[in-house]
Amino acid sequence: MENETYIKYIDYYLPENYITVDDVFSSLDAKIFEEKNIDRDIFCSKFKKETRLDKISVLKKEDDLASIVFGMVDKLLKETRINPQEIDYLVCGNEVLLRHNNASIVHYIQKAFDFEKSTIIPLLQPCAASLFAMGLSKSLLDEEKKNMLILTACKWEQIEERFIDFTIRGDGIGLLLVGSDTGLxxxxxxxxxxxxxxxxxxxxxxxxxxxxxxxxxxxxxxxxxxxxxxxxxxxxxxxxxxxxxxxxxxxxxxxxxxxxxxxxxxxxxxxxxxxxxxxxxxxxxxxxxxxxxxxxxxxxxxxxxxxxxxxxxxxxxxxxxxxxx
CATH class of the missing domain: 3.40.47.10 (Thiolase/Chalcone synthase)
Structure with missing residues (x-):
């Protein structure tokens, strides 16, 4: 029998720095369009009309990803007043949180906030990790007041990496607290x-x-x-x-x-x-x-x-x- 679990807290961060769809297409190698025998401007115009994508959020090089995640977790603890010892699982939803500037942000968070009883779970399906974790919560959170903190982040270093044929990728951070007692x-x-x-x-x-x-x-x-x-x-x-x-x-x-x-x-x-x-x-x-x-x-x-x-x-x-x- 599955356990009852609840979303207790939701937060996200988008950088205030943006580029446009036009900026992304301008950065791409002309050969991409030549090989497909399509005009860059026509393709871009059609792409924007169909997708309705416009502004793309981008973390600056000087932005400290670890500090931003730290601030979000700190805010969570203050607003929910949850005891760090009640965080049983710390889910890492993207590889960037495990390997960023030769450090693991998720391990840093565990140490910095004394989540000493939490088990780190990497779920490396970046577009679905949060949903995956919510599903697993129904099996893992089997006692009263058990909690799972889900952290997920997306960051691309090069502008050329953002275009993937059918969409354009931006940067941001997501956070969820899931628990076995009541919630939102x-x-x-x-x-x-x-x-x-x-x-x-x-x-x-x-x-x-x-x-x-x-x-x-x-x-x-x-x-x-x-x-x-x-x-x-x-x-x-x-x-x-x-x-x-x-x-x-x-x-x-x-x-x-x-x-x-x-x-x-x-x-x-x-x-x-x-x-x-x-x-x-x-x-x-x-x-x-x-x-x-x-x-x-x-x-x-x-x-x-x-x-x-x-x-x-x-x-x-x-x-x-x-x-x-």
Missing amino acids: LKITGWNSCNLGDSSYNKIENKAQGQDFRGGMISRGVSFIEETLRKFNLEKDEIEKVIVPNVRYDVYYDVYSHYLRMNPKLFYLDNVSNGGHICDIDIVRNLKDYLQNRKETKKHSIILYTPDVERTFDVNYHLVLLNNAT
Whole structure:
């Protein structure tokens, strides 16, 4: 039997420093566009129209990532007054927190705040780590007043790294506190799926599929439908679907069409501001949605994200949230 766990605290950080989509495209090697036989300006204009991406949040070289994370954890402890000895698990949601300037920020945080009873858990699925951790909380937090602190961060050194064909990546930090006693929202269910087609085909010398993005979306739609059936949740019971800030058209036009859902169910308010910031998108969008949440008879919130590995294998995660009372 799964345990009852709750989201108790949510916070995120976006740097005030921004670049534009045009800045990113201007930095790219002209050969990228020449090889595809496309005009840079036309491609950029079409990309901005379809994705609605605009400002991309960027940490400056002089920004101290460790200090920013420290400040966020310090704020959490002061506002919740939680005893550091009650932090049982410290989840690290991205490799940058393990290896930054020859140090591990997550180990630093554990030592600095005397989380001596916490076990560090690296979950290296950057676009889905927070959802992954929420799901694991239902198995790991098996006693009263057990808590899990989830830290996730995204930082890219070179501007050229930010463009990944279908979106542009930004920088930011996310923080969640999940506990076995009551909180803001109850974690009602979690489902995940891992597809290893890409690696399997490479190792077995089999042909790869031609339409990777189309296949990824199609499987994502199927995954959502399968999960709703698993949770016995009807689509008209869904209050909001919190998704990553990858691009506007994918969720508003494509997912909504194939799922036969009202496109306004997808939370897309932050797409133009920040870029795609791994799973910080989900943390940020959930917090912002809750701050402006209106009274509704529906109380089921879905968190959904695909996670694409460097190998082009794909992971899917979905978390179901309900009101705590």
